[in-house]
Amino acid sequence: MRGVRCTGVHAPTTRSLLLEAVYAERSRDIARERSRALATRALLKSRPARGAARAPAARSGDPVRDPADHDRGRGRPALRRLPGRRRRPARRAVRTGARLPRRGRQDRRARRRHLGGHQPPVRGPRPGRRRPAARGDPRLPLARGPPRARRRALAPPHRRTAERGPDARRAHHRHGRLPPDPPRGPRGPPSPGAVTQVSTEDLPLAPAGGCGDGCACGADADEEYAECGLDPALAQLLIDAGLDPIEVEDVANVAIQEDLAHGEDVTTVATIPEDAVATGDFTAREAGVVAGLRVAEAVLSVVCTDEFEVERHVEDGDRVEAGQKLLSVTTRTRDLLTAERSALNLLCRLSGIATATRAWADVLEGTKAKVRDTRKTTPGLRSLEKFAVRCGGGVNHRMSLSDAALVKDNHVIAAGGVAAAFKAVREAFPEVPIEVEVDTLHQLREVVDAGADLILLDNFTPGECEEAVAVVDGRALLEASGRLALDNARAYAETGVDFLAVGSLTHSSPILDIGLDLREAE
Template sequence: MSIQDRLTAAGLAPEKVASIITAALDEDLGPDRDDPTSQAIFDVETVGTADVVARQDGVIAGLPVAEATFAAVSEDIRFTAVVADGDRVAEGAVLATVSGPVRYLLMAERTVLNLLCRMSGVASHTYRWTEALADTKTTILDTRKTTPGLRILDKYAVRAGGGDNKRMGLFDVAMIKDNHKFAAGSVTAAFDAVRTARPDITIQVEVDTLEEAREAVAAGAGFLLCDNMSPDRLREVVAAVGDRAELEATGNITLSDAAAYAATGVDYISSGALTHSSPIMDIALDIRPGAANPPTS
């Protein structure tokens, strides 16, 4: 299976991943792909092997992206994954092995790790939410609060951690939020306007009160985003319209109180923190001792 096939199998568009990788490498290596340190110490014939190693426990995401990044630096690099995306690993675990010209391994190192550490951090954070919700029917969702340019990677990492994606952008789901309601005059007016203009698209409605929830469902909404509601208020909404619409709880919900919100009976909890506040997972590239010998001349 080719790198492109592995990316596609992961639900990642190869051309979009390639664009991200190119921009990241240009940022680190400059337009001429220059690394004076590695190029001075190692000629292109000096080959070696390195291990991609977890420095802490976590959930892995981004190995196909890492492979594609190494390949973008040099086609002479061979990448062998030892684990798979979505796997839980312990500190010290070897995630992958790479071999090839040492100068190219080192030129790719920081870009590979920046992407892999970030994606695995998001996956690890998401996994903790899935653990908190394990005994409930509630699924954890992400939001559009992603790093500009990296949305497809951020959202893939959420999936690798066991969560699900809310929507990819403004383009694929119509979501009526407070500003839309205020400008249109009411929930019903906003819903009717979207439904008339775009009968083909899914419409979701953000509601702040039980009354708005009832109004939205009466207008035809099948998915409600219940914003900043207490668990008690959510129970009222579930009782009133939960048999007619999918319900998502959102707004300042933390990992520590996720189970209490899930216990209300909502179908989903969304958290922007999955992608805007996840700490990275510490991962390193370790050249094997004695695997590479710099030129003596």
């Protein structure tokens, strides 16, 4: 790399030979580009101004000019021939009065820079030659990242039946419109579905248009309302379960888009007639607790292009045995198979969390302690995973950072002490519940005297938890965290703490094996 200056790329001398070769090639191309720019600028300066008088033709007796002098009548020395640059096309352009395509070359150079920082720019095309492809080491990352995937638009939501039982045939409106979430109070989110409205047959909804994905993109969309493309009956069931129908529909759309990002289900289209109808039975392959049946229905609602029938054999939160039917759906076979994996992914994931939570709840039965989740959830699936915890018999910690305050060790360090951190939050948000994490009994006494609502006992032993319960004496709720496992959960619960914080409920629970069995429609 000696002798290379201002290349626009910098690397330490310990780079591999491959990188040095790439950077050297890059620097040579930059140097050539600059040489071309200097040559073009000099040629343009030497061109006579438009309308200026030209020098008279040479007469006999006049001194003979140097044939290399290209600037007639001015006597300036000729430009030196630059390595790698052909002068003839440029000189011809000046002599004939044609303009050099400077802007075009600048645009091409700008486009070349979009290829990536490690790739040298493409050299300009020469007469009789094709433009060469960009060169670069494919093992180096693109500066602008990989190309964005193009998503395929989904079919609009359909009309469907959602009653329990095999004889359900009632049709519903296609769209239900839900008002936005009301402002949350200082003590947490409002009760689920408290102010939610859903259109009914007696109170139909005026058509508002839109894509049905909750973005309120219709021409007549009311800014105060968000549009839900799910069946109103299904939307109400989700509301009753404490879930937002629009959020569930968005999750379903994302799951389907992952499978149909580049077109359609080619296997299903090739092997299944378009008008074929079948019944699919969602069946448990092992014993556990089921959660997410309504979410699976939402996935089917997004995919299915015709009405479909649903027969619900169990409800979320029920214990099931291996081989037991959970849900039966009758619809077009193509739609059923296209939605199969996305629906099963969510159903198995949520049922696995519910099953793991139920194991903890069973161990704690007979004590006042409850197993509680954390914010260690899958991005985008927090509300669904916390719903699964509730289905398994657990309780939820805060849903977001704004629901309640949790002063942890980093906050304590930044504030200068656990009591100081608690007082700072109390002064800034006097009505927000505050939980404080403590590592020692000394810190515990500080925050109890300061008035903490909930105290997190981090990595306390069962004996230390029992002592902490005596110190607090009912003035605050206590939550044990760290060192927890199913085999010692009962010992912690019997100390008198109120909660056991278990992050593994949402970040480490195995799925519950559930499959889809296809059969002929009755």
